[in-house]
Amino acid sequence: MLRTLFVTPLCLLAFALPAAALDADSIVRQAIDHYRGQSSRADMTMTIHRPDWERSMRMQAWTAGDEKTLVRVTEPRKDAGNATLSVDGNMWTFSPSINRVIKVPSSMMGQNWMGSDFSNKDVSKDADIVSQYDHTLLATEEQDGHRVWVIQSVPHEEAAVVWGREVLRIRDDWVLLEQQFWSQDGELVKTLRALAIEEMAGRPVATVMRMAKTAATEEYTELRTHAVEFDLELADSLFTLSSLRNPRQ
Amino acid sequence: MHWPLTSLLTLAWRNLWRNYRRTLIMLLAIALGVWAMIVMSALMRGMTDQMVRNGLATLPGEAQIHHPDFRLDPSVVNHMSMPAGNLLAQLNSAPITAWAARLRVPAVLASEYASRGVTVLGVDPVQEAALGSLPETLLEGRMLASPDDRGILLGASLARRLDTGLGKRIVLMSQDTENNVADRGVRVVGVYRARLQGDEERFAYVGRGALQELLGLEQEVTEIAVSAADYRAVDAWLPALRASAGPGLEVLGWTELHTFLGTMLAVQEGFVLVFMVVVFLVLSFGLINTLVMAVFERTRELGLMQALGMRPALILSQVLLESLQLLALGLLAGNGLALATLLPLRDGVDISAVAEGMEMMEMGTTLYPLLAVNDMLLSTAVVLTLGLLASLLPAWRASRLDPVRALARH
Numbered sequence: 001m002l003r004t005l006f007v008t009p010l011c012l013l014a015f016a017l018p019a020a021a022l023d024a025d026s027i028v029r030q031a032i033d034h035y036r037g038q039s040s041r042a043d044m045t046m047t048i049h050r051p052d053w054e055r056s057m058r059m060q061a062w063t064a065g066d067e068k069t070l071v072r073v074t075e076p077r078k079d080a081g082n083a084t085l086s087v088d089g090n091m092w093t094f095s096p097s098i099n100r101v102i103k104v105p106s107s108m109m110g111q112n113w114m115g116s117d118f119s120n121k122d123v124s125k126d127a128d129i130v131s132q133y134d135h136t137l138l139a140t141e142e143q144d145g146h147r148v149w150v151i152q153s154v155p156h157e158e159a160a161v162v163w164g165r166e167v168l169r170i171r172d173d174w175v176l177l178e179q180q181f182w183s184q185d186g187e188l189v190k191t192l193r194a195l196a197i198e199e200m201a202g203r204p205v206a207t208v209m210r211m212a213k214t215a216a217t218e219e220y221t222e223l224r225t226h227a228v229e230f231d232l233e234l235a236d237s238l239f240t241l242s243s244l245r246n247p248r249q
Numbered sequence: 250m251h252w253p254l255t256s257l258l259t260l261a262w263r264n265l266w267r268n269y270r271r272t273l274i275m276l277l278a279i280a281l282g283v284w285a286m287i288v289m290s291a292l293m294r295g296m297t298d299q300m301v302r303n304g305l306a307t308l309p310g311e312a313q314i315h316h317p318d319f320r321l322d323p324s325v326v327n328h329m330s331m332p333a334g335n336l337l338a339q340l341n342s343a344p345i346t347a348w349a350a351r352l353r354v355p356a357v358l359a360s361e362y363a364s365r366g367v368t369v370l371g372v373d374p375v376q377e378a379a380l381g382s383l384p385e386t387l388l389e390g391r392m393l394a395s396p397d398d399r400g401i402l403l404g405a406s407l408a409r410r411l412d413t414g415l416g417k418r419i420v421l422m423s424q425d426t427e428n429n430v431a432d433r434g435v436r437v438v439g440v441y442r443a444r445l446q447g448d449e450e451r452f453a454y455v456g457r458g459a460l461q462e463l464l465g466l467e468q469e470v471t472e473i474a475v476s477a478a479d480y481r482a483v484d485a486w487l488p489a490l491r492a493s494a495g496p497g498l499e500v501l502g503w504t505e506l507h508t509f510l511g512t513m514l515a516v517q518e519g520f521v522l523v524f525m526v527v528v529f530l531v532l533s534f535g536l537i538n539t540l541v542m543a544v545f546e547r548t549r550e551l552g553l554m555q556a557l558g559m560r561p562a563l564i565l566s567q568v569l570l571e572s573l574q575l576l577a578l579g580l581l582a583g584n585g586l587a588l589a590t591l592l593p594l595r596d597g598v599d600i601s602a603v604a605e606g607m608e609m610m611e612m613g614t615t616l617y618p619l620l621a622v623n624d625m626l627l628s629t630a631v632v633l634t635l636g637l638l639a640s641l642l643p644a645w646r647a648s649r650l651d652p653v654r655a656l657a658r659h
Contacts, residue, residue, distance in 0.1 A: 088429075089429070089430055090429055090430055091430075103428070105424065106356070106357060106422040106423050106424050106430040106431065106432065107355065107356075107357045107366050107422070108357075109357070109422055109430060109432070110357055110359040110364035110420075110422065111364070155418075155434065156434070157418075157434065157436070158399070158433050158434045158435070159433075159434050160420045160421075160422070160432035160433055160434055161418075161420065161434060162359050162360055162361045162418070162419060162420050162434075163361060164361075164418075181361070183361040183362070184361065184413075184417045184418060189361050189362070
């Protein structure tokens with residue numbers, strides 16, 4: 001059922017819009033750029049929710065280009081200073097309680113990041129979706145007075161991606177409304193959803209995003225953005241191991 | 250001195266069957282003892298042999314060549330170049346029958362649902378087939394076709410744990426020579442079944458060339474596995490191989506690579522003998538008792554024979570011959586019984602009921618008893634030597650009887 005639903009518009013599009021693939025590519029590129037900016041600094045809270053407990057961490061995140069990310073926890077106090085640096089697909093963590101920088105080995109890239117529903121890989125490679133996938137525009141919908149593109153992204157044969165395909169819903173102001181992760185059997189495994197969209201730093205930003213597994217609705221991780229700045233001047237020295245260890249901002 | 254062997258044999262034989270019930274019981278005891286010795290050592294030998302073979306099939310080979318640091322830190326950083334020159338010539342000469350240059354790296358395989366740490370083996374399928382180190386049973390799909398095959402061969406158990414299967418893509422993550430993350434999507438082209446479930450979850454096979462490319466290597470490998478068919482005769486060719494490999498490489502035989510197996514084999518040899526001696530010690534009490542009784546019942550008769558001029562030495566040999574005949578019959582019956590038990594079990598004993606426990610010892614679900622002629626000869630030697638030693642006491646006592654007193658006994 002699901003398959004036919006997706007295949008039919010796909011075939012139609014292939015005949016009707018030969019340029020659709022190109023369009024889909026640029027839409028995704030735009031959305032990622034919109035979300036990360038050329039560079040960005042964000043103040044956010046990550047809430048990890050489980051049926052029997054919940055915890056929140058306040059953190060600051062810096063990004064530059066597609067390949068550089070630095071995240072530092074500011075609250076609660078026992079986690080403050082924990083930081084993660086990701087450069088070119090490699091990842092390091094710093095924990096003040098042991099005063100050590102640890103390189104995240106490849107064996108742990110698939111594991112969850114700080115106990116959340118995001119994997120280390122999600123954090124270090126979230127811009128990979130642009131280059132490692134083939135994007136196809138599935139449909140264009142209307143929602144709240146906006147146009148919404150539904151894009152199917154199929155990873156390249158040898159891309160380091162486990163998903164069979166991802167389905168992105170991108171609004172015409174480049175906000176990523178939803179990212180669905182489908183298994184190769186055509187089963188929806190998890191979904192990243194924008195729950196609230198607000199104007200911040202002059203552009204619409206998904207301020208509340210929730211990653212939830214389809215199989216366990218009571219387990220999710222929510223990212224709430226309090227403030228964000230885009231396209232600021234960030235020194236290259238920010239994304240280095242010494243800056244990971246010694247915060248200078 | 251005249252030695253009337255025929256008459257002595259006849260006497261001993263007839264004496265043996267005077268109390269045939271007692272003799273039969275004793276025969277049964279000896280036969281069962283011998284049967285137990287042979288069957289038990291065949292089972293034990295079969296077990297250790299299988300452990301060694303299984304161990305060497307996954308090790309693999311009877312000797313391996315590594316970078317000197319590889320065994321302490323099995324990372325791709327400690328790689329070595331493909332064999333060339335002297336080493337290559339040595340590897341291709343007798344008695345070495347097969348060798349394989351391979352990449353062995355720790356890696357993580359991730360599917361949509363799970364990820365697991367495994368050892369990924371980058372292999373050349375042709376070399377590995379000669380070595381016999383590829384999985385025996387292919388459940389689905391195909392084996393790797395060439396060193397440049399870009400697919401992956403997974404164990405059935407691992408595929409189940411990853412919730413993936415034939416034809417699906419998984420992500421292979423490892424570290425390259427610069428310690429950077431190296432990852433790539435790979436398609437499952439085959440699912441194999443190994444003898445041991447643990448191996449299914451531990452080893453995944455990919456093409457050597459494809460893995461080299463992922464890890465940023467040219468032609469380098471991390472391991473050369475060498476085999477020359479008989480695992481007991483490694484020392485005959487290992488020194489020459491070591492010399493040709495030169496000082497920059499570590500060449501070790503399987504007893505050093507897998508010390509548990511090496512020790513196991515050595516202990517087993519000694520244990521077979523200990524087991525046989527213990528079984529026979531228990532038996533010997535019955536044997537001595539039987540002979541003592543036989544001599545005791547015949548005190549008057551023995552006295553009479555001595556009075557008629559039979560020498561003590563002949564009496565001694567007569568009792569010993571009686572014991573020897575008893576032992577020989579017992580051995581015949583015992584060996585026959587053991588053969589009759591083991592031959593039908595040649596094709597293996599199903600021990601799947603205790604498979605989980607046996608797997609810890611690298612055993613499969615079938616035990617193949619291994620009947621060694623040596624064990625049969627050893628048990629015969631143990632029984633005859635110890636049996637005659639045990640019979641010496643009653644025989645000695647029979648030969649030292651005082652004819653006058655013996656005849657006066659009622």
